[in-house]
Amino acid sequence: MNDFHLFYTLGSLAFLFFAIIAATLLFGHHRLLPADMWVTNFLRRGTGQSTRFFQAVDRIGSIPNLIIFVTAIVLYLYFNGYQLLAWWLSINVTIIAVVLNPLLKLIFHRHRPAVPRLAKSFGYSFPSGHSSGSMIIFGTLIMMQPLLGFSLLNIIIGTLIGGTLIIIIGISRVYLGVHYASDVLAGFLLGLGCLLFSYPLIWVYH
Numbered sequence: 001m002n003d004f005h006l007f008y009t010l011g012s013l014a015f016l017f018f019a020i021i022a023a024t025l026l027f028g029h030h031r032l033l034p035a036d037m038w039v040t041n042f043l044r045r046g047t048g049q050s051t052r053f054f055q056a057v058d059r060i061g062s063i064p065n066l067i068i069f070v071t072a073i074v075l076y077l078y079f080n081g082y083q084l085l086a087w088w089l090s091i092n093v094t095i096i097a098v099v100l101n102p103l104l105k106l107i108f109h110r111h112r113p114a115v116p117r118l119a120k121s122f123g124y125s126f127p128s129g130h131s132s133g134s135m136i137i138f139g140t141l142i143m144m145q146p147l148l149g150f151s152l153l154n155i156i157i158g159t160l161i162g163g164t165l166i167i168i169i170g171i172s173r174v175y176l177g178v179h180y181a182s183d184v185l186a187g188f189l190l191g192l193g194c195l196l197f198s199y200p201l202i203w204v205y206h
Contacts, residue, residue, distance in 0.1 A: 004200040011196030018127075018189040021182055025108060025126060032182045039181035040115060043174055051118055054172040058119045061130060061169045070137060085147060088202050089140050096136045096191055101129045104190075113180055121178035128179045131187025134169040138162035139195045147206050 024031055059065075070093055077086035110126035142162040145155045170188060173179040 004203075007196045007200050011193045014189045014193035014196060018186050018193065021186045021189070022104075022108065022126075025110060025182070029110070032180070036113070036180035036182050040113065040174055040177070043171065044177075050175070054175045055119060057168055057172040058176060061134065061165075061172070063129075066133060066137065073141070082148070084202065084206055085144055088198065089137075089144070092136045092140050092194060092198060093133070095194060096132050097129065100190065100194075101127060101132050101187075105129075110180075110183070113177055115177040117177040119176040119178055125179055126183045126186060127190055128170070128173050128183040128187035130173050131166075131170045131179075131184045132191040133187075134166045135188050135191030136195055138166050139191060143195065143199050147202070 021032075070089065074086045074090050077083070077089070104127055105124040108124065108126045110124055112121055112125045139162070142159050145158050150158065166188070170184040173184050174181050
């Protein structure tokens with residue numbers, strides 16, 4: 001069970017770093033702006049092709065598309081004998097997308113970046129829902145692979161694909177001007193913390 005302690009430790013660190021960003025935003029948000037704007041300006045040095053690429057990522061990773069994707073995965077798992085894993089993915093996504101992220105946006109009331117936006121956005125900025133959502137969705141699928149009996153090669157390939165999607169979706173939110181880098185980082189940490197705390201429970205009961 002020492003491995004479980006590692007998951008809980010890493011999950012606690014993820015929540016701790018999230019709390020540090022959140023506290024800085026509450027009590028000295030101006031301290032985040034220089035780093036946030038530096039990242040935005042750095043990423044936006046790209047060409048028109050970069051803009052089209054990240055706009056395509058934004059469309060693919062839209063909320064309706066993610067709902068369809070998650071629903072399809074959940075149904076596949078449920079009707080192929082992996083009911084526990086189906087519930088795990090469903091509950092993880094619900095906790096992040098339906099409960100925590102909307103609640104935190106209302107608490108922090110951070111407005112979107114004051115830069116030209118290259119994609120539509122609604123509501124408040126902190127934390128990034130796309131970032132926390134991509135982390136919890138693709139992160140859950142990555143950690144689910146050993147429980148599904150995938151080979152080591154398939155696990156490596158799946159992890160590379162899932163990890164790349166998480167990173168690209170996060171970068172796209174900053175590039176398109178709809179989030180600060182700290183919003184994205186906080187979203188990643190929030191999703192990662194929930195994922196790391198839930199995994200040992202699934203491992204025990206699987």
